[in-house]
Amino acid sequence: MNQLEYESNNKTKDKKILSNVDQKNWIHFKLKPGEKIIMCKRCLTLSTRPRAQYDQNGICNACRWSEFKKSKIDWNKRWKELEIICDDFRCSDGSKWDVLVPCSGGKDGTYVAWMLKNKLNMHPLCITMKPQMQTEIGRKNLENFANSGFDHILITPNPKIYQSLAKRGLIEQGRPKMPFVIGISLLIINFALKFNIPLIFYGEEGEEEYGGATSQIGKYKITRDYLINYYYSGHDPSEYLDEFSREELKWWQLPSDKDFEESGLYLTHWSHYENWDPYKHYLLARDKCGFQTLPHRSVGTYTNFAQLDDDLQDLHAYLMYIKFGFGRCWSDACIDIRRGAMDRDQAIALVKAYDGEFPDQLLNKYLDYFEMTEKEFFNVIDSFRSPDIWEKVNGEWKLKFEIK
Ligand SMILES: [Zn+2]
Numbered sequence: 001m002n003q004l005e006y007e008s009n010n011k012t013k014d015k016k017i018l019s020n021v022d023q024k025n026w027i028h029f030k031l032k033p034g035e036k037i038i039m040c041k042r043c044l045t046l047s048t049r050p051r052a053q054y055d056q057n058g059i060c061n062a063c064r065w066s067e068f069k070k071s072k073i074d075w076n077k078r079w080k081e082l083e084i085i086c087d088d089f090r091c092s093d094g095s096k097w098d099v100l101v102p103c104s105g106g107k108d109g110t111y112v113a114w115m116l117k118n119k120l121n122m123h124p125l126c127i128t129m130k131p132q133m134q135t136e137i138g139r140k141n142l143e144n145f146a147n148s149g150f151d152h153i154l155i156t157p158n159p160k161i162y163q164s165l166a167k168r169g170l171i172e173q174g175r176p177k178m179p180f181v182i183g184i185s186l187l188i189i190n191f192a193l194k195f196n197i198p199l200i201f202y203g204e205e206g207e208e209e210y211g212g213a214t215s216q217i218g219k220y221k222i223t224r225d226y227l228i229n230y231y232y233s234g235h236d237p238s239e240y241l242d243e244f245s246r247e248e249l250k251w252w253q254l255p256s257d258k259d260f261e262e263s264g265l266y267l268t269h270w271s272h273y274e275n276w277d278p279y280k281h282y283l284l285a286r287d288k289c290g291f292q293t294l295p296h297r298s299v300g301t302y303t304n305f306a307q308l309d310d311d312l313q314d315l316h317a318y319l320m321y322i323k324f325g326f327g328r329c330w331s332d333a334c335i336d337i338r339r340g341a342m343d344r345d346q347a348i349a350l351v352k353a354y355d356g357e358f359p360d361q362l363l364n365k366y367l368d369y370f371e372m373t374e375k376e377f378f379n380v381i382d383s384f385r386s387p388d389i390w391e392k393v394n395g396e397w398k399l400k401f402e403i404k
Helices: 011-019 021-026 061-071 075-089 107-118 136-147 159-173 178-194 206-210 224-231 237-242 257-263 278-289 312-324 328-338 344-354 360-370 374-382
Strands: 099-102 124-129 151-155 199-202 266-269 390-393 396-399
Touching (some): 107 124, 107 199, 124 136, 124 178, 178 257, 312 360, 312 374
Parallel strands (some): 099 124
């Protein structure tokens, strides 16, 4: 295990953070005795992926789910279920919002909001938290989305608190976007409570789509435990009260169990009612809501239309590669194999070309934001490398397995 060699100019402030470094043990991927890292025989899903499962033929649960979706689910029946839910919650005269949609101007949230409004006659209130390092294309896409006819709220939390939480997320959990992930989920809940909007519509159920735990599907009540376990990687945001005051954490405080119980809030995922197809979402967002793509591919992958709104996304994806040995290209290629857009050999070639790229052009921006030297920054990153995944060969980090 690598020792954390993070040194800071602000030792008093960071001391507490560093004392929690043992918590990293649960983040490191660890092989059981005799276990080997395996890869799905159909897509490329690695067994380092948290909660990935494989059948006796070596096929991962995301591939089996994809097969099941294509052959066994009656999507017409599911769409009728969706219509029933919307009928239950719709405000017939439109004088109130009846559904909350987290939407950052990306293709998926845009698609869900547009469909709810235009195909299901709902009255969505869309909401997002400003990304920590908002990109110009992200700002433009958000503006274009709202201008295409939506009520939209953009919350900008105190940047100083946002930054301090992000630094803690990076050092302790390898999750620089931690304050955004927690913030947006709580923002939605707090606004749903405030405006008395009982239905919240998310996009895809990630565990189900990309391989993970047997998911909770359909419509269900939100609980504190659900948020902590599925959205916050097991971290209750109240643990940050050791460093921040309640006043500073206003956007990051979970309502009590009683508040949840009394609210009657329901949360559901679009992917339960319609086959989740990001490319279709991209086409609709482009044609109906002015969604723009990058003129070049995103760092670490071959696509140019996903997760464009935050420069920290590139660091987030790089840390996934450090923690689990697969990066953004690897994940994208698995999705494209499953939807039949590429074969395994093409996917392997792309992974070999692009996976695990570090966003060099953003390094200085990251160092300024996290107030670290280059050495400190990379020491923090290296502290998330599992010795079961990485080894040093001639002074350079190499993956211990090969993609094939
Ligand atoms: Zn697979």
